[in-house]
Amino acid sequence: MRSLAVKIAGVELKNPVMTASGTFGSGEEYSEFVDLNKLGAVVTKGVANVPWEGNPTPRIAETYGGMMNAIGLQNPGIDVFIKRDLPFLQQFDTKIIVNVCGRTTEDYLEVVERLGDEQVDLLEINVSCPNVKHGGIAFGQDPACLSEITAKIKKVAKQPIIMKLSPNVTDITEMAKAAEAAGADALSLINTLTGMKIDIHRKSFALANKTGGVSGPAIKPIAVRMVYQVAQATRLPIIGMGGIATPEDGIEFMLAGATGISVGTANFYNPQTTEEVINGLASYLEQYGHESIEEIIGAVK
Amino acid sequence: MRSLAVKIAGVELKNPVMTASGTFGSGEEYSEFVDLNKLGAVVTKGVANVPWEGNPTPRIAETYGGMMNAIGLQNPGIDVFIKRDLPFLQQFDTKIIVNVCGRTTEDYLEVVERLGDEQVDLLEINVSCPNVKHGGIAFGQDPACLSEITAKIKKVAKQPIIMKLSPNVTDITEMAKAAEAAGADALSLINTLTGMKIDIHRKSFALANKTGGVSGPAIKPIAVRMVYQVAQATRLPIIGMGGIATPEDGIEFMLAGATGISVGTANFYNPQTTEEVINGLASYLEQYGHESIEEIIGAVK
């Protein structure tokens, strides 16, 4: 049996395949379709210190080969998350990565501290959500802010921290290096690209929030490019995502330099995607005679 | 007859529809498929002061709902362009917009000066090509550089200048405002988004250049968002592009704030796109009782 196991910031995952935050709920909703025990990790929807209402609807729109969302990080808050969602996930033989969001640095720190004593494997810090008006986006688009918040979170975090980067920047490597220098243990990329859709018949915005984050296969080439650039620029393990819908897509991200790969939008139209990707990785190793999946990480020439 | 005419920097176009630079050759190649007399304008492939070889092949790759190119601005140089390509275009009843590229500020100035005495309506300055290693991209990703080159070109240009912006930036409005303050007469956006594709069987890059510019329907939501943001942030007329393949796409850009709209990648798979968009604009005005296309520019609410 060829090994699919990978290590991210000291945590061993049985395979590199996980769910992208916000596309898999708290894991429970898709557990009818996917055996969570098969996943490398489940990444939860972003959770804040208090419940968030999120944005008005419509919150999503279809785009060519993708979609746009402005959920606005609706979440039940850390209390209910710890009481209800974590125990559900802890039943399964998979790693748990909690995605953390906030409006201020203090919000983030509070959530990270609360999670310190919980059975959680990794924390993914979302500093890149383009749909939150206060804070949020700023952290992820300015290297100095990113560096500051990374350092502060690292100080209080008991689990390794993964900084999730925004693709809406001029130079992704500058952001990655800032996070690395400030102590991040890993990086996730990419979050969604800011987009807009207009209903030409109503002459109005398709999303109540006007703009939203574009995800899905349409954005894959941009995501692969950024993963490659960051892999060249830092030594941190990378969780790559953006349009992964097939095993081939996942392999492309790993060749570009990703250690982990997350399936997001594809869950919505093919809930079996994660399992298909896992199986496809195994066949690829077989086909090309690799003993371990680690051999293909960053192996593009 | 409802009016499709629009004015860009004092130049009246019979309709807002044009061809995106680099996707329509010098106009000659597609003249078998499209009646150039029907177009608002033809925008030429980028031309430099001297002939450029461009990048090694493969120069293009297909991506989900789009494509990636790294042509590297191959062009025959301004001499042959003026002798051969301009006279061809001047036979038609359409406006001529010459796209200008360069490696250094001096390159740009030379081309702009040479075009000063030619029958050319507008100059589109490509400061955003992501495929040229020296210069090029830098101008379009740094507001100070952009401002400097815009001012210098404006000083020598006899025709109004359109600055073509790169979408690979953190804040497109900052770039737009820099160009406006430095004297640009109009703005074109967006150029391609930098992407990458990896051939997983060869474990090599799909493009010889490794990265390329992503274009086509896949990138439309990002382009519409940027056009809207720039329309809110500056007073300059905007030529919008990025994935326009149907009349509805074109209308979406105009509602977002574009005065002109360019068809790029879609020409490759449907050479009739420009004509279809023009016809569709007319039907839309009819359907919603607008007297003139100008009524819909920026009309999203």
Added chain:
Amino acid sequence: MKKEKIAGIIKEQKQIATGIFDLWVTAPTIAGGAKPGQFVSLYTEDASKLLPRPISICEVDKEDGSLRLVYRVTGANTGTEQFSRLQKGDTLQLMGPLGNGFMSELPGTALLIGGGIGIPPMVELAKNRMDKNLIVSGYRDETFLQEDLEKYGECFVATEDGSVGTKGTVIDAIKAEGLKADIIYACGPTPMLLAIKEYAASAGITQCYLSLEEKMACGVGACLACVCGSKEKDEHSQVHNKRVCKEGPVFSAWEVEL
């Protein structure tokens, strides 16, 4: 009931009114557990259109393992237009059964009110109810599904142009016909639902259930795209939002803000 995503097989499809299509699809695992008021997510074969099209279950044939879906083509180049070209034997990707559905077993006389493309779910609901059904359908002009509905209750029609039944809204028809009921079940455009909510309040009909619409991505409660405002803090979300795909699409009129 377990949700599944499967390839259904088209049994038959016909157009029953201008732009309104009537499709029977064989999907045994979904049909087996389907309840009135639940819906399915349909997926196109068009690689540019990735999101589901939620369509209410109009009728279920459990023996045959098939579902009836009645839907409107919303325009050119839409997913629904693509579905309208499906022919017998073609496959159709669908997921379901989704949502909570109507509580069809409530005793008492019920008003089943459908507006336009909100009419289809009333067929299976009327069929499943034991007690009296007063079925009120609102159309712009052309009617459809009336023959089916007449099998399961007394039918009343309102049309905007007055070409059939009462001229005006479903509320106008209810008032004109002097209909009285203990329960209301309704599905249709938001302005209609608002009017029904008001009518129910004024008529003192406390059992009023509305089926809502919202844009969806997952259809299973994972993405939080499809929320509606809720009066009380929702238990799942801990905010004043409920998921139409999961807690809904059917809500008590008094628990949601339209």
Added chain:
Amino acid sequence: MKKEKIAGIIKEQKQIATGIFDLWVTAPTIAGGAKPGQFVSLYTEDASKLLPRPISICEVDKEDGSLRLVYRVTGANTGTEQFSRLQKGDTLQLMGPLGNGFMSELPGTALLIGGGIGIPPMVELAKNRMDKNLIVSGYRDETFLQEDLEKYGECFVATEDGSVGTKGTVIDAIKAEGLKADIIYACGPTPMLLAIKEYAASAGITQCYLSLEEKMACGVGACLACVCGSKEKDEHSQVHNKRVCKEGPVFSAWEVEL
């Protein structure tokens, strides 16, 4: 000849070897002007795949207004796989005729050399020539189109595994058979074309024409995607690049760098 983009109608399609499909498509305006060695761009119905698939014209039936295309399915989920599912009566978007084609009228004995999926254009070329054809086909193992080629010339085969004809390359076959010619026309993988160019030089065959491949976006010379290196400065580009879709796909071996 004017290029057109049209919806062709499939006349028939069959598999003629493992993964090799043989398609006749009715496309009168394209067939009317098509020359040997020219190609057409095929477009998929898959909205995620926008670029053309260039395929050489294998045969033309001018009376019938149809084209024969012989192509290889390159893998799962590819455009060519989608084409392979087309059936009689289906439509296929295609543009053409594109490129320059072979100069079939050159007098003298010619070697027509095809390698793998470079063999198909040799059928129409052989058919159009007036003078003697020596047709050499190189395959990995399984052969195809030999019956068609035999109608128009003397045929020789090379297979990598030696299962048919000479074991080895087309050059091995030419040497083994002692073939002599005034002209070479060739189409196939780059290593084969390189070997042929060398062979032509050593054998003193100055009329050597090679059909090249490159990734394409427009197919009409507009995008500059499909260039090959040229020995002299190209008149159109003013650099050492020629467009395979426009100045090619057929070039004199001496004008291009492979």
